[in-house]
Amino acid sequence: MDDNSNTLTLADAFAQATFRVSGNGPRNLNVLKEAFEPIDGTTSSDHYGHGEWIEQFQQQMADVLGKPAAVFFPSGTMAQQIALRIWCDRNGIKRVAYHPLSHLELHEQNALKELHQIESVLIGDKDRVTQLEDVRSIKEDISCLLLELPQREIGGQLPSFEQVEAIANYCREQGIRLHLDGARLFEITPYYGKTAAEICSLFDTVYISFYKGIGGIAGAILAGEADVMQEAKVWKHRHGGNLIGLYPYIVSSKYYYEQRIGKMGEYYEQAKQLAALLHACSHIHTLPEVPVSNMFHVHIDHPVEVATQALKELAQQYDIGITSYLVDHNGSCSFECTIGDKYALVPQQQLQEAMTWLDQKLASTV
Amino acid sequence: MDDNSNTLTLADAFAQATFRVSGNGPRNLNVLKEAFEPIDGTTSSDHYGHGEWIEQFQQQMADVLGKPAAVFFPSGTMAQQIALRIWCDRNGIKRVAYHPLSHLELHEQNALKELHQIESVLIGDKDRVTQLEDVRSIKEDISCLLLELPQREIGGQLPSFEQVEAIANYCREQGIRLHLDGARLFEITPYYGKTAAEICSLFDTVYISFYKGIGGIAGAILAGEADVMQEAKVWKHRHGGNLIGLYPYIVSSKYYYEQRIGKMGEYYEQAKQLAALLHACSHIHTLPEVPVSNMFHVHIDHPVEVATQALKELAQQYDIGITSYLVDHNGSCSFECTIGDKYALVPQQQLQEAMTWLDQKLASTV
Numbered sequence: 067m068d069d070n071s072n073t074l075t076l077a078d079a080f081a082q083a084t085f086r087v088s089g090n091g092p093r094n095l096n097v098l099k100e101a102f103e104p105i106d107g108t109t110s111s112d113h114y115g116h117g118e119w120i121e122q123f124q125q126q127m128a129d130v131l132g133k134p135a136a137v138f139f140p141s142g143t144m145a146q147q148i149a150l151r152i153w154c155d156r157n158g159i160k161r162v163a164y165h166p167l168s169h170l171e172l173h174e175q176n177a178l179k180e181l182h183q184i185e186s187v188l189i190g191d192k193d194r195v196t197q198l199e200d201v202r203s204i205k206e207d208i209s210c211l212l213l214e215l216p217q218r219e220i221g222g223q224l225p226s227f228e229q230v231e232a233i234a235n236y237c238r239e240q241g242i243r244l245h246l247d248g249a250r251l252f253e254i255t256p257y258y259g260k261t262a263a264e265i266c267s268l269f270d271t272v273y274i275s276f277y278k279g280i281g282g283i284a285g286a287i288l289a290g291e292a293d294v295m296q297e298a299k300v301w302k303h304r305h306g307g308n309l310i311g312l313y314p315y316i317v318s319s320k321y322y323y324e325q326r327i328g329k330m331g332e333y334y335e336q337a338k339q340l341a342a343l344l345h346a347c348s349h350i351h352t353l354p355e356v357p358v359s360n361m362f363h364v365h366i367d368h369p370v371e372v373a374t375q376a377l378k379e380l381a382q383q384y385d386i387g388i389t390s391y392l393v394d395h396n397g398s399c400s401f402e403c404t405i406g407d408k409y410a411l412v413p414q415q416q417l418q419e420a421m422t423w424l425d426q427k428l429a430s431t432v
Numbered sequence: 433m434d435d436n437s438n439t440l441t442l443a444d445a446f447a448q449a450t451f452r453v454s455g456n457g458p459r460n461l462n463v464l465k466e467a468f469e470p471i472d473g474t475t476s477s478d479h480y481g482h483g484e485w486i487e488q489f490q491q492q493m494a495d496v497l498g499k500p501a502a503v504f505f506p507s508g509t510m511a512q513q514i515a516l517r518i519w520c521d522r523n524g525i526k527r528v529a530y531h532p533l534s535h536l537e538l539h540e541q542n543a544l545k546e547l548h549q550i551e552s553v554l555i556g557d558k559d560r561v562t563q564l565e566d567v568r569s570i571k572e573d574i575s576c577l578l579l580e581l582p583q584r585e586i587g588g589q590l591p592s593f594e595q596v597e598a599i600a601n602y603c604r605e606q607g608i609r610l611h612l613d614g615a616r617l618f619e620i621t622p623y624y625g626k627t628a629a630e631i632c633s634l635f636d637t638v639y640i641s642f643y644k645g646i647g648g649i650a651g652a653i654l655a656g657e658a659d660v661m662q663e664a665k666v667w668k669h670r671h672g673g674n675l676i677g678l679y680p681y682i683v684s685s686k687y688y689y690e691q692r693i694g695k696m697g698e699y700y701e702q703a704k705q706l707a708a709l710l711h712a713c714s715h716i717h718t719l720p721e722v723p724v725s726n727m728f729h730v731h732i733d734h735p736v737e738v739a740t741q742a743l744k745e746l747a748q749q750y751d752i753g754i755t756s757y758l759v760d761h762n763g764s765c766s767f768e769c770t771i772g773d774k775y776a777l778v779p780q781q782q783l784q785e786a787m788t789w790l791d792q793k794l795a796s797t798v
Contacts (some may be wrong), residue, residue: 096473098680107462111649140506144672177670181547277676283477284675304543305671306510309650310643314464314680 079378080387085413087340087388090281090326090406097283098314101321111311115299123316127287131272132263135295136287138316140307142249142275143174145288148301149271150210151182152294153243157209161185163201164212166192167219169247195225198232211237214247215265216254221353221363221402227258227265234268244268249275253359256331270294276319279333279360280326281406285315326407333360333405340409343421348429360405364389368428370399376427384420386412445744446753451779453706453754456647456692456772463649464680467687477677481665489682493653497638498629501661502653504682506673508615508641509540511654514667515637516576517548518660519609523575527551529567530578532558533585535613561591564598577603580613581631582620587719587729587768593624593631600634610634615641619725622697636660642685645699645726646692647772651681692773699726699771706769709787714795726771730755734794736765742793750786752778 080086112120120138128136139145146169154160162178164170166188170178178184187208190200195217213233216222225233237244246269251262258265266272271290276282288298302308337357341364345352349367366373370392381387389401446452478486486504494502505511512535520526528544530536532554536544544550553574556566561583579599582588591599603610612635617628624631632638637656642648654664668674703723707730711718715733732739736758747753755767 092474093477093479093677094473095468095471095475095477095679095683097477099468099471099473102461102465102468105461105465107460107465108458109461111459111461111463113459139672141672141675143669143674147672175666175669177672181670283677283680300541303509303541304547305673306505306507306513306543307672308509309507311459311649313461314649317461 074378076374076378076392077390079381080390083381083385083387085386085411085416086408087386087412087417088403088405089408091408097281098318101282101318105317112313112316114310115302115308119313119316123320124287126320127274128289130262131266131274131287131289132261133266133272133289133291135292136289137295137298137302138312138319139286139288139302140284140309140312140315142169142247142273142286143177144302144305144307145273145286145298146170146212146245146247147174147178147182148298148305149245149273149288149290149294150178150184150212151301152297153210153245153270154182154184157241157243159207159209161187161206161208162210162212163187163189163204163208165190165196165214165217167217168212168214169218169249170212172219193220195220195223196233197225197229198236201233201236208242210243210245210270212245212247213269214249216250216359216361218250218361222250222253222357222359222361223354224254224257224358227260230265230268243270245270246272248272250278250359250361252327252330253279253333253361256334257358276315276323279330279404279406280319280322282319282322283315285312285319329407330360332410336360336409337362337403337405340403340405343417344403347421347425350424350428361402363400363402365398365400366392366428367398368431369397370394372431373399373428376424376431379427380420380424384416384423386417386420440744442740442744442758443756445747446756449747449751449753451752451777451782452774453752453778453783454769454771455774457774463647464684467648467684471683478679478682480676481668481674485679485682489686490653492686493640494655496628497632497640497653497655498627499632499638499655499657501658502655503661503664503668504678504685505652505654505668506650506675506678506681508535508613508639508652509543510668510671510673511639511652511664512536512578512611512613513540513544513548514664514671515611515639515654515656516544516550516578517667518663519576519611519636520548520550523607523609525573525575527553527572527574528576528578529553529555529570529574531556531562531580531583533583534578534580535584535615536578538585559586561586561589562599563591563595564602567599567602574608576609576611576636578611578613579635580615582616582725582727584616584727588616588619588723588725588727589720590620590623590724593626596631596634609636611636612638614638616644616725616727618693618696619645619699619727622700623724642681642689645696645770645772646685646688648685648688649681651678651685695773696726698776702726702775703728703769703771706771706775709783710769713787713791716790716794727768729766729768731764731766732758732794733764734797735763736760738797739765739794742790742797745793746786746790749789750782752783752786
């Protein structure tokens with residue numbers, strides 16, 4: 067331990083390490099500068115939803131997702147509320163259902179209720195993925211079911227593809243619209259062995275994000291039938307998302323999409339490799355044990371102070387950042403690990419040695 | 433007339449002219465590239481409303497507007513609905529009042545009603561600015577009055593500052609909150625001979641835009657008391673505007689703010705000069721006759737085809753673009769003129785000659 071180890075935060079230690087197991091590097095202004103470097107600056111801005119850049123990218127994403135139309139949004143929070151609002155208006159029932167740990171439940175300030183007067187039914191157990199039985203058990207009439215694939219808050223777990231098909235069939239029979247929260251859709255294509263379009267074919271509307279695995283600045287796409295997307299544009303306007311120029315997000319989304327879309331299989335394999343190394347350490351388990359995408363959660367069965375100290379020391383001794391933060395669970399702690407471009411740069415021998423050290427460190431700590 | 437004049441559109445002729453009386457140049461991707469050129473790319477992105485760039489700029493704008501706090505928004509459509517929602521919630525009356533040609537009435541897809549269930553009372557005559565008498569005549573209880581200064585859809589006209597003070601006093605007495613649609617606030621400071629903060633002191637909340645006179649890419653500020661801005665942040669989140677990174681708009685807003693804030697007096701003088709030249713042409717009048725900001729409307733008492741042909745010929749013969757479009761009023765037509773950086777580059781002798789030609793052209797056309 068060197069002298070500054072007590073004042074150094076875990077975030078500092080992570081930032082100062084030469085190598086990092088997660089991410090694509092810092093979210094700084096170079097992310098934008100790099101994306102705009104090759105761009106011809108005399109190209110016109112999009113103009114309130116019209117213009118070459120936005121229309122071309124919307125069509126490209128509609129094609130990738132196998133839907134007739136797509137609309138670019140500044141955020142998924144906006145895109146998903148709007149999809150659910152449209153289905154509620156069409157079905158005449160202001161109620162939808164989703165997993166208890168859905169983004170809409172945890173991270174949107176109760177927007178669906180406050181802005182759209184839509185009630186939500188939380189289905190199934192928060193600690194596992196949604197199953198057909200959960201959907202069958204819904205007692206209330208609902209307009210739409212939102213499925214999040216993968217389920218981020220439980221480590222990015224997935225139901226089997228057959229389960230998703232069964233849910234989709236059931237919803238179709240019952241006249242329930244099915245919406246995909248596909249913030250991390252591209253990241254699950256290797257595990258399912260399906261294209262994005264094959265997965266999306268089970269859903270009426272689909273949202274994808276450009277700052278998760280793709281690593282862009284911000285931005286989202288909502289895709290579906292043309293008439294639904296026409297309505298979504300009106301609601302985007304009402305939400306204040308129909309900006310005079312969305313090109314900062316569109317240009318960067320397209321740039322990083324093209325740079326990383328071919329790497330999802332690699333990230334998935336690396337996630338499995340790293341999870342196995344971490345899971346093998348004493349007092350550590352990963353969730354899921356074997357990842358099904360580029361992400362997983364890491365639970366450490368030690369108080370947060372003990373784990374912080376160990377991971378700071380690891381970062382300094384082995385020059386590898388494992389995480390920048392830990393969530394305190396009162397006696398144990400956890401963090402989320404998302405594989406990006408940085409993992410491939412970590413020297414494998416050094417990582418193995420660091421893991422051996424961590425295993426012993428955590429085993430010997432009472 | 434040269435050969436291509438029949439296929440050439442007015443927009444083409446405007447774009448091809450070396451000189452233009454309006455605007456700051458094309459809205460293309462160089463607007464972003466120029467703003468980011470001097471920026472240190474290793475600076476961190478803002479993160480869901482936090483971070484150096486967004487917090488510093490919000491404080492800077494709060495100071496400029498003389499308010500305790502300010503929140504950066506992707507759009508004015510979002511910022512203004514939220515201000516009105518907060519005042520309605522606090523006063524317990526879901527009704528607001530504004531001019532019949534307000535942006536909320538014309539350009540927001542009825543969002544206030546559809547998203548926030550707020551009714552609007554349209555006050556006064558659409559062809560003139562709001563007066564104290566219009567406000568006194570409101571029969572319904574309202575939570576908030578929105579004043580747009582200048583009133584864009586009628587050429588950017590303004591009530592006297594004394595009228596605005598009288599309205600503000602009346603609202604305060606009646607417990608009605610006063611919100612400023614200040615999309616073009618900086619542009620009216622020279623005419624009123626007041627600072628932005630002096631004007632804003634009459635209002636409870638204030639919205640300003642960064643892509644009108646300032647010429648940025650997009651973005652808005654809402655300013656007011658700290659507790660109101662705290663609530664505005666929650667609503668911004670619900671609207672889907674609390675992006676993980678808003679820096680593309682913040683960096684560019686700050687860059688163009690600093691570049692153009694000192695030029696508002698110059699734009700105002702140039703607007704008066706150009707309006708006088710145009711108003712002197714036969715069959716043309718400007719609204720207002722003498723501008724009170726950098727903008728005014730130009731009405732041509734000829735069918736749109738005749739005016740289009742004349743302005744295309746003028747652009748080609750004198751190399752000066754007057755407008756890129758005309759609005760057809762069935763026998764007459766009009767366009768909006770907004771002075772920016774481009775006006776100062778127009779050779780005055782050439783402009784005078786072009787105006788003399790236009791006067792004769794329109795006089796001789798039946």
